Amino acid sequence: MKACSRAYLAAGAMLLVSASFGISPVASAHDKVSTVMEVGGTKLAVSPQELRALSALGNLARGTQSARQDRALADARRVANSRDARFALALYELEIGNRRGDDAMRAAALDMLIASPLTRPERLAGHLAVRGQIAYRAGDFDTAAALWGRLAELTPNDPDALANLAQVRLAQKDTAGGMDLLARAIAARTALGQSVPEDWYRQRLSIAQQGHLVEPGVDAARALVAACPTPENWRIALVVYRQLVAAEGALEVDLFRLTRHVGVLRQAAEYQRMAQLLKEAGEPREAKAVLAEGKQRELLDSTTSPTREIIAEVERAIGRPGIVRPEPPSAAGAAVRLGFTRLNAGQRSEAEAAFRVAADDQAGGPYADLGFFWLTWLGR
Incomplete structure (x- = not known):
């Protein structure tokens, strides 16, 4: 894991160079024109x-x-x-x-x-x-x-x-140029064996988010949690990642699972949406556990809308057997799902092996990113 520094050397924070020169005039005795x-x-x-x-x-x-x-x-x-x-x-x-x-x-x-x-x-x-x-x-x-x-x-x-x-x-307003230079600065510091200021990683991700630069943003999100895996950085990286890749369906479910497991699911709306998605995906019991966690953390109130209605929908779904669970969209997705199941069963090494399969899948798309995120979290 690379070390991070909290210091940020921005353009307005560069150290000044003292102009102390030790000046000592010496006159030439033989030349009256030039001294x-x-x-x-x-x-x-x-x-x-x-x-x-x-x-x-x-x-x-x-x-x-x-x-x-x-x-x-x-x-x-x-x-x-x-x-x-x-x-x-x-x-x-x-x-x-x-x-x-x-x-x-x-x-x-x-x-x-x-x-x-x-x-x-x-x-x-x-x-x-x-x-x-x-x-x-x-x-x-x-x-x-x-x-x-x-x-x-x-x-x-x-x-x-x-x-x-x-x-x-x-x-x-040269967003691409700024992103490239920040990436080069990070690589240069790393090559020198120096700690990289945490804000460099954060700023790079923020720029990508504002400009909706998907590929640079994905790289920046991965780099942030790999170098500076604080809870706040995990939160920032996963929220921005979800926005950039426009996660929906099975991918959104699996990304929420990762966010919850890392411990950075923090908003009532996130718990509500995750529960609804799980219910629609045929996982009502997992949805119920998500709602219970939200209530335990005092983010959800079961007596108010829309939490009250979501709880009722989940309970009805639990009472209706025979719902078919949708398959993940790719081989990498299947590997991520397998890793998640193994991890819940306490089989850490088997989970890591499954996540590595996803992370190494060059055609895995976002699920390769999820594999990387899971491995990074487990290796912290």
Whole structure:
């Protein structure tokens, strides 16, 4: 069973990258036209005038004297004309913007750093991540998509980059794109041996439900309970699955049986419908047991409609022998029914073998899914 994490790294929750660079200006004694300053290991050629302004700004960058910082910023912006000086200025602006929480300053600085050939490759990914976050928070999804798309190209196996890009695609109403990216993010985390945030699985299923994407939704439902088999996730997965496959007839009966056995049948209407379906399928005694459970859980009141009428119908059906039970619609369906019967008889290993037959049936359709769900529940 894969481990799940409750933490969710969405586009608006990516960690910020601190701009602490350890800047130490070093002047060249032999050149009066060009002066060298070293910024975080990068040597930059600036004029003496640029060096003076940038040095003054650097001395204030990590402080809290906003007024003095603003004056130093204005002086540095006025004289920073060379490529190298503008790069150093952007680093200082990012430092100050981070400390102030000023997204406008940070965005402008990051745009400069992302475009600059002086930015080291190992720092580019962090700049793209944070700049994309700022754009996403501002509702500028096109910019966020461009930035995080570039980040995903640079780090194709980074699950967090893929998950954040998925949020942008969803914000842009690209449901299929968002679903694909979330699936890739989950696969990337799994490949790295890292726990996958539970919300990634849930969101993927929710997207499929909203867009009525049947095949992706079935995959998402199966993945959710396999990775994070909590009662709430079983409830979500089975309810959404029933909606997506439009279960009816024998399939709906068997899906209700699974839902009840897992312990996530929770609504009066579900107990009522399951009892009615069982009665119509020639299983009135099982229907009676379902109604009794609903009453025991105080979800059903036998004195009110429609429960009162359903109870009467079930009792009449029990008194009429000779009702033929319908056959399940497929070999996989028969295997699921057999597994359910064996499980009720206390024959767990035989039940698992029958469910595995259904789960492995490539032509089994929804009953192959039911086989998978049963095996997942039994193997929890």
